[in-house]
Amino acid sequence: MRAAYPLDEATDGKVLLASSLGSREERALWKHLKLPYDLLSWLTHKPIISALALKILDKTQNILPLHTKKDLSKPTFQVKMLFAFIKLGLGKAVIKKAQKNPDFPFVTTFYATALAADYDGLEKTFCVVTDTQVNRAWVSLLPKMSRIIYCAPLEQTKERLIAYGVPEKHIFVTGFPLPKVNVDNAKIDLEKRIERLKSGKSLNILFSVGGAGAQLDLGMKTIKFFKDKNVNLTISCGVRQKVYDFLKKENIKLFYEKDFNKYFSGFNELLRTTDILITKPSELSFYVALGIPLILTPAIGPHEAYNKHWLESIGASIDFEQALSDFDRLNKNGSFIKLAQNGFSKASREGTKNIYKLINSA
Secondary structure (H helix, E strand, O other): OOOHHHHHHHHOOOOOOHHHOOOHHHHHHHHHHHHHHHHHHHHOOOOOOHHHHHHHHHHHOOOOOOOOOOOOOOOOHHHHHHHHHHHOOOOHHHHHHHHOOOOOOEEEOOHHHHHHHHHOOOOOEEEEOOOOOOOHHHOOOOHHHOOOEEEEOOHHHHHHHHHOOOOHHHEEEOOOOOOHHHHHOHHHHHHHHHHHHHHOOOEEEEEEOOOOOOOHHHHHHHHHHHOOOOEEEEEEEEOOHHHHHHHOOOOOEEEEOOOHHHHHHHHHHHHHOOOEEEEOOOHHHHHHHHOOOEEEOOOOOHHHHHHHHHHHHOOOEEEHHHHHHOHHHHHHOOHHHHHHHHHHHHOOOOHHHHHHHHHHOO
């Protein structure tokens, strides 16, 4: 949804949440597809069972190294299971809407919807890849026969898709889609951010609770850590009522919206004055291109571990525990300024424009 919002802005369209459409049976299929990840994400921060939950999550979302003798194009168990869901009707409702307008390209930020559209014969299907590296589940059972066009955020993502069997002509390195208001104001926002970071006082720190409500315990730890420091801390609860209800008893500023569009719009405006963003290495990893230094909470799943590795390689993030244990020194010696400058100079802000140009030429 976060990756789709900037494209919605660029096309004056309306983002459709596929899992909310269709029959009760189809909505149940979407729920079953999503439930294991949400449950395992939540369990990764529960005592005793956390290590087991992480192990299961890593196993089910396994991303093998690119340089391996194993044939990465071979369909995995997850791919076969996903296609079983598609044959049962997963994605039917949103695809029927697309079939009424066959001249328009079908653009999705979720692999299951792209595979379902391709399976049902849609000619112009574009899939926006939302992580630096992805699981084999993003690619069809028969990748050479697939017509899906992939919008990859990085060159290394393209290499991964080629290893999975996707024809090179079907992959375009576009960058990740970022919100217009943030991209248009990125330079001036960075200048103001650096001024505040240089002063080291009254910094605006934003903690983003994961979409599945994961890492809420780290949110509480963050609240406690900054309680007596001269910073302005905001916790973003996303659209999760339970997270908001849990945190509203704390004497802390919360950002919460029930509606996705209002949430993304408000969150993007909040980012403009954010000096440090605390988040897991999700799709928000690409927001370093806006010149926002990241403090990373632990990765949940192999795709986030790869995102973290990329952020470290360009010097745009720091680990959560390290940042909290050494915050004052990092604040004083300009480390957060360096992270902001690295992200701004080494990550792309052209994703939305490039994707729009590509789908507009279809």
